[in-house]
Amino acid sequence: MSFLADMAILDKTGAPTALVEVKSKSGTTPDWAAAMRRNLAAHGLMPEAKFFVLATPDRVYLWIDKTTDPRAVPPDFSFEPERALQPYYEEVGLRPDELAETSLELLVASWLSELMGGTGADRLPAEASTWLRDSGFLTAIRGGRLEQR
Numbered sequence: 001m002s003f004l005a006d007m008a009i010l011d012k013t014g015a016p017t018a019l020v021e022v023k024s025k026s027g028t029t030p031d032w033a034a035a036m037r038r039n040l041a042a043h044g045l046m047p048e049a050k051f052f053v054l055a056t057p058d059r060v061y062l063w064i065d066k067t068t069d070p071r072a073v074p075p076d077f078s079f080e081p082e083r084a085l086q087p088y089y090e091e092v093g094l095r096p097d098e099l100a101e102t103s104l105e106l107l108v109a110s111w112l113s114e115l116m117g118g119t120g121a122d123r124l125p126a127e128a129s130t131w132l133r134d135s136g137f138l139t140a141i142r143g144g145r146l147e148q149r
Contacts, residue, residue: 004040006105008049009112009144017140018051019067022108024101026057030074033061038072051137055081055108057096060128064135077135079128084120085111109146116144 005019021040025032033054040046046068054061054075061075082089082096088107089096099107114120121129121138132138 004043004046004149005052006149007109007112008047008147009116009141010147011140011144014145016047016049017144018053018137019046019049020053020055020108020112022055022101022105024057024099024104026097028056028059028061030061030078031072033059033078034072034074037061037063037066037075038070041068041070050140051135055104057099057104058082062131062135062137077128077131079125079131081111083125084123084128086123105148109148112141113146116141116146118142 005021007020008016009018009020011017021036023036036054037052049067050065052063052067058080059078060081061078063073064076066073085096085107088110092103092107111120115138121132124132
């Protein structure tokens with residue numbers, strides 16, 4: 001499958017459920033995130049997927065049903081990922097701001113793999129856990145397969 005995002009979570013049939021982009025930029029805003037998602041969608045290489053995730057060291061932004069929308073629409077939800085990613089930071093012995101983008105991608109991929117396997121949600125902030133559950137994200141990715149570009 002060809003896609004422009006860094007990763008795709010595919011369901012059991014091989015269809016993309018979530019597209020994931022990782023950027024090592026800190027201090028991001030919802031407006032920056034909206035423009036980043038729009039730029040990726042504008043290239044036309046983004047398949048239709050229920051969810052789009054943009055992960056940075058200090059925010060994870062999520063959109064529902066807007067993967068290919070050419071407008072700069074704000075994210076539907078965002079949260080601070082430090083608590084969810086803390087075990088990975090400790091394992092590599094680095095702070096979030098010390099990671100190269102490819103290293104951050106590996107950490108995010110490990111975290112998503114945990115969520116796909118049904119674990120790791122207990123480290124999410126309460127509001128994020130509720131939103132990811134209520135939006136259907138956790139159910140949609142459960143048992144999926146992570147593919148990296």
